[in-house]
Amino acid sequence: MDxxxxxxxxxxxxxxxxxQLQSGTELVKRYHIQEVIGVGGMGSVYRARDLHFPNVxxxxxxxxxxxxxxxxxxxxxIVQNFEREANLLATLNHxxxxxxxxxxxxxxxxxxxxxxxxxxxxxxxINDTNGFLPEEQVLGWGIQLCxxxxxxxxxxxxxxxxxxxxxxxxxxxxxGDVILVDFGIAKTFQVGQKGTxxxxxxxxxxxQYRGEAxxxxxxxxLGATLHHALTRRDPRLEPPFSFAExxxxxxxxxxxPELEAVINTALQYNPAERFASAADMKxxxxxxxxxxxxxxxxxxxxxxxxxxxxxxxxxxxEDEVRGTPLLYQGALYIGCYDNNLYALNAADGxxxxxxxxxxxxxxxxxxxxxxxxxxxxxxxxxxxSARTGKVVWTYHTQAPIHSSPRIAEGHVFIGSDDHHLHAxxxxxxxxxxxxxxADEIRSTPLVANDLIYFGNESGDFYAIDFRGxxxxxxxxxxxxxxxxxxxxxxxxxxxxxxxxxxxxARNGWAIWRFRLGKGSVSxxxxxxxxxxxxxxxxxxxxxxxxxxxxxxxxxTEHQVSSSPVVYKxxxxxxxxxRNLYCLEYRTGRQRWKFETQGAITGSPVVFDDIVYIGSxxxxxxxxxx
Amino acid sequence: xxxFFRKLFGGNDNKRAETATTAPLSDQQIQSIVHNxxxxxxxxxxxxxxxxxxxxQRDHNEDSLVAxxxxxxxxxxxxxxxxxxxxxxxxxxxxxxxxxxxxxxxVAGYIMRKFHSYLFTIPTQQPEESLQEIMESSIxxxxxxxxxxxxxxxxxxxxxxxxxxxxxIGHVGDSRAYAIYPAGRVEQITRDHSLVKRLEELGHxxxxxxxxxxxxxxxxxxxxxxxxxxxxxxxxxxPANGTLMLCSDGLWGVVAEQDILHSLTxxxxxxxxxxxxVTAANMAGGPDNISxxxxxxxx
Numbered sequence: 001m002d003x004x005x006x007x008x009x010x011x012x013x014x015x016x017x018x019x020q021l022q023s024g025t026e027l028v029k030r031y032h033i034q035e036v037i038g039v040g041g042m043g044s045v046y047r048a049r050d051l052h053f054p055n056v057x058x059x060x061x062x063x064x065x066x067x068x069x070x071x072x073x074x075x076x077x078i079v080q081n082f083e084r085e086a087n088l089l090a091t092l093n094h095x096x097x098x099x100x101x102x103x104x105x106x107x108x109x110x111x112x113x114x115x116x117x118x119x120x121x122x123x124x125x126i127n128d129t130n131g132f133l134p135e136e137q138v139l140g141w142g143i144q145l146c147x148x149x150x151x152x153x154x155x156x157x158x159x160x161x162x163x164x165x166x167x168x169x170x171x172x173x174x175x176g177d178v179i180l181v182d183f184g185i186a187k188t189f190q191v192g193q194k195g196t197x198x199x200x201x202x203x204x205x206x207x208q209y210r211g212e213a214x215x216x217x218x219x220x221x222l223g224a225t226l227h228h229a230l231t232r233r234d235p236r237l238e239p240p241f242s243f244a245e246x247x248x249x250x251x252x253x254x255x256x257p258e259l260e261a262v263i264n265t266a267l268q269y270n271p272a273e274r275f276a277s278a279a280d281m282k283x284x285x286x287x288x289x290x291x292x293x294x295x296x297x298x299x300x301x302x303x304x305x306x307x308x309x310x311x312x313x314x315x316x317x318e319d320e321v322r323g324t325p326l327l328y329q330g331a332l333y334i335g336c337y338d339n340n341l342y343a344l345n346a347a348d349g350x351x352x353x354x355x356x357x358x359x360x361x362x363x364x365x366x367x368x369x370x371x372x373x374x375x376x377x378x379x380x381x382x383x384x385s386a387r388t389g390k391v392v393w394t395y396h397t398q399a400p401i402h403s404s405p406r407i408a409e410g411h412v413f414i415g416s417d418d419h420h421l422h423a424x425x426x427x428x429x430x431x432x433x434x435x436x437x438a439d440e441i442r443s444t445p446l447v448a449n450d451l452i453y454f455g456n457e458s459g460d461f462y463a464i465d466f467r468g469x470x471x472x473x474x475x476x477x478x479x480x481x482x483x484x485x486x487x488x489x490x491x492x493x494x495x496x497x498x499x500x501x502x503x504x505a506r507n508g509w510a511i512w513r514f515r516l517g518k519g520s521v522s523x524x525x526x527x528x529x530x531x532x533x534x535x536x537x538x539x540x541x542x543x544x545x546x547x548x549x550x551x552x553x554x555x556t557e558h559q560v561s562s563s564p565v566v567y568k569x570x571x572x573x574x575x576x577x578r579n580l581y582c583l584e585y586r587t588g589r590q591r592w593k594f595e596t597q598g599a600i601t602g603s604p605v606v607f608d609d610i611v612y613i614g615s616x617x618x619x620x621x622x623x624x625x
Numbered sequence: 626x627x628x629f630f631r632k633l634f635g636g637n638d639n640k641r642a643e644t645a646t647t648a649p650l651s652d653q654q655i656q657s658i659v660h661n662x663x664x665x666x667x668x669x670x671x672x673x674x675x676x677x678x679x680x681x682q683r684d685h686n687e688d689s690l691v692a693x694x695x696x697x698x699x700x701x702x703x704x705x706x707x708x709x710x711x712x713x714x715x716x717x718x719x720x721x722x723x724x725x726x727x728x729x730x731x732v733a734g735y736i737m738r739k740f741h742s743y744l745f746t747i748p749t750q751q752p753e754e755s756l757q758e759i760m761e762s763s764i765x766x767x768x769x770x771x772x773x774x775x776x777x778x779x780x781x782x783x784x785x786x787x788x789x790x791x792x793x794i795g796h797v798g799d800s801r802a803y804a805i806y807p808a809g810r811v812e813q814i815t816r817d818h819s820l821v822k823r824l825e826e827l828g829h830x831x832x833x834x835x836x837x838x839x840x841x842x843x844x845x846x847x848x849x850x851x852x853x854x855x856x857x858x859x860x861x862x863x864p865a866n867g868t869l870m871l872c873s874d875g876l877w878g879v880v881a882e883q884d885i886l887h888s889l890t891x892x893x894x895x896x897x898x899x900x901x902x903v904t905a906a907n908m909a910g911g912p913d914n915i916s917x918x919x920x921x922x923x924x
Contacts, residue, residue, distance in 0.1 A: 084807065084808050087865055087866065091865075157810065157812055158810070488862065489790065489791060489862055490860075501755075502755070504788070504789055504790075504791050506789050506790060507704055507788075507789045508751075509704075509751065509756060509788050509789060509791070510751075510754070510755035510756060511755055511756050511757060511791065511793065511860045512755045512756070512757040512758070512860070513754075513755045513758065546859045546860060546861070547757070547858060547859045547860075548755075548757060
């Protein structure tokens with residue numbers, strides 16, 4: 001994984017006469033500047049270490065904006081605008097938007113502290129690639145970009161126009177997913193005449209030069225970005241709005257005519273002739289993907305027959321597969337009751353290697369820095385190299401482990417039946433601290449808001465800080481085996497007491513409780529304004545996140561211990577009735593189901609339109625999503 | 626509306642108007658910038674103010690309101706706690722004021738009893754039920770009481786329970802809760818249970834038709850009316866750096882959102898803001914009782 005510039009200087013931009021922060025500088029006694037990772041028009045971007053985590057290395061990106069306005073009143077307004085914008089950005093919750101941790105102003109500079117992204121920006125990728133990028137890769141990014149634009153354009157109460165879509169503002173992270181960086185925030189610092197043009201020449205549509213910026217401007221700029229990515233012709237070096245003079249397929253004949261047509265529509269001079277929305281453009285790109293077979297085959301029929309779904313591949317282990325798989329760089333890692341962790345080729349299910357623990361594996365492995373982490377009933381946390389399957393280190397607890405590891409801030413956190421939550425140093429495998437709870441911990445810890453959240457088998461739910469100090473505790477009536485999820489300020493988890501809980505993540509107050517027909521060990525999933533969870537009464541539930549009101553319920557024929565997984569507009573969930581279900585998440589309507597020969601208690605993972613699931617019939621399956 | 630503010634602020638206003646063409650920011654804006662930058666309090670706490678008036682055309686007040694703000698700071702965690710309720714007794718019915726008075730007392734009493742062991746006992750104990758359950762039960766309890774004590778009457782109720790940084794809203798009728806953000810955005814949080822709103826939602830009325838609809842006061846849900854009461858209950862984050870406003874239709878039906886916003890931003894404090902809003906409603910004719918509560922979170 002390498003780290004690249006978050007913002008690169010553009011060809012024509014003036015270099016900054018301003019002094020950059022030296023490495024070693026400390027900002028607000030908290031952020032230790034390590035190095036410059038990018039230079040933009042308003043200041044530099046630094047990689048910094050957050051000193052609030054003294055024992056571990058938490059890296060953040062610190063974006064600096066230098067206030068160059070001479071008039072003190074204007075300067076104040078700029079700072080105020082910046083803070084308002086930062087507050088808005090902090091509320092955006094989307095996987096393709098970096099998280100904002102903090103902001104502050106010091107002297108003539110304002111700083112935004114955000115998630116540090118391991119990856120590379122698209123402009124560098126274009127420049128560093130010999131020849132053209134493959135169509136399906138660009139198509140995949142295009143679809144993801146439509147998704148995030150659609151999220152921004154549908155933001156309530158006011159739509160957010162990104163205004164500056166271009167390759168250097170798109171990061172591709174180590175999973176190959178897009179992250180939009182450099183929101184409008186920096187633009188408030190642009191000193192200039194009234195009506196300063198915001199956006200980057202070459203990518204911006206004609207109307208933006210007249211000061212109009214609607215969501216249709218973003219669609220044009222996305223078209224321009226995809227055009228650049230597929231042709232390697234930088235539009236900033238060409239006359240404005242001249243894409244029509246550089247037909248895609250004349251430059252890169254491997255681009256399909258269908259994709260060319262979509263990009264041409266996005267690049268229409270007249271906004272009314274472009275796609276009406278990012279969602280429409282996404283549909284068109286999906287259409288191309290379907291036609292060219294780029295993204296496997298995407299199921300479009302609303303209800304596929306119950307039978308007739310053929311797995312892409314399946315792999316047989318020696319015992320029940322109750323674990324949840326992990327997908328990493330083309331390989332699938334999954335634990336099994338036969339004590340082995342298997343590494344399979346995700347594309348064809350071919351065996352790569354296995355690693356034998358001394359007990360069954362029911363959890364979901366985690367990955368960090370090329371190493372796989374997982375707990376086993378042999379009481380140990382195992383760390384093995386993803387490439388070779390050789391052990392890196394092991395860490396012993398005093399009882400079997402059913403919890404899955406969570407990696408954050410340089411630590412791995414894992415619960416054990418020895419009643420403790422263990423914090424283990426990622427590199428050395430040594431215990432940093434242990435937090436003692438009243439009972440077995442089988443719930444997988446969640447790390448958010450600088451706190452660690454988890455439940456135990458006697459129904460306690462804890463929030464502890466990175467030093468292992470209890471911040472607050474909540475009591476359910478029976479075991480909390482389910483793992484919490486967070487959305488905004490709310491935490492969601494289910495309990496064997498038959499309740500889905502929504503708690504205030506800051507202080508543990510119950511905001512609402514939703515009665516399930518029976519107890520649940522299924523971990524909820526959240527999407528849009530919905531929470532999904534399975535229960536022992538055989539139902540999968542869809543519940544409104546803000547009110548705790550039921551939206552739909554879907555009956556399976558047996559207990560649902562599996563945790564639902566959201567992918568696109570569907571959820572995927574297994575049942576003890578042997579089936580894996582795919583449901584439309586807004587309505588709970590079944591799209592398809594796939595029957596295995598045994599109960600399904602593990603949870604699926606979905607990536608690139610393929611669902612992976614283990615079953616108690618000893619098999620691991622890969623299915624088209 | 627501007628005339629009204631000119632009257633309110635008298636001589637000052639002229640000076641400001643003269644300088645406005647050259648200065649990029651008004652005095653008021655500068656004040657608010659300075660004010661915002663200095664807002665760093667150790668204790669996170671709620672501040673609230675209220676305003677009420679019988680109006681110019683009614684002879685008695687059928688609105689009721691409650692504002693309870695508590696701060697407990699010390700070694701233990703300080704969780705801001707506040708309870709704010711506006712209820713508008715139904716004018717066409719007997720006992721309108723009885724209904725709204727019963728509603729606020731029963732709702733507030735029910736909620737405060739549930740929180741008593743958390744706020745006032747050692748060791749502190751959180752209520753068994755969730756915040757939304759407490760809110761819903763309190764309003765249903767008030768519904769029963771109103772049906773018993775003032776049969777035939779009805780009232781709106783809009784209640785906001787603030788615990789920490791979240792607000793749980795309970796709502797029936799056409800009083801409203803708003804979030805007013807520092808950038809000047811005024812967002813209605815509640816949905817009116819009124820005939821006009823319903824017809825608008827169903828597409829039978831457009832915006833202009835709705836504005837001149839003769840039966841604007843007709844509610845389709847009210848506390849005290851009907852056997853089963855359907856209460857809107859939901860939880861949202863407290864508007865960051867903003868203001869939570871609860872009011873009856875004597876304010877929102879008469880004073881435009883922009884002028885409500887103006888009353889808030891022009892005022893030196895929340896108390897004055899409430900007075901400004903009430904005055905604005907009365908200046909606009911004061912056709913109905915007026916109630917308003919403003920709440921901010923500082924620190």
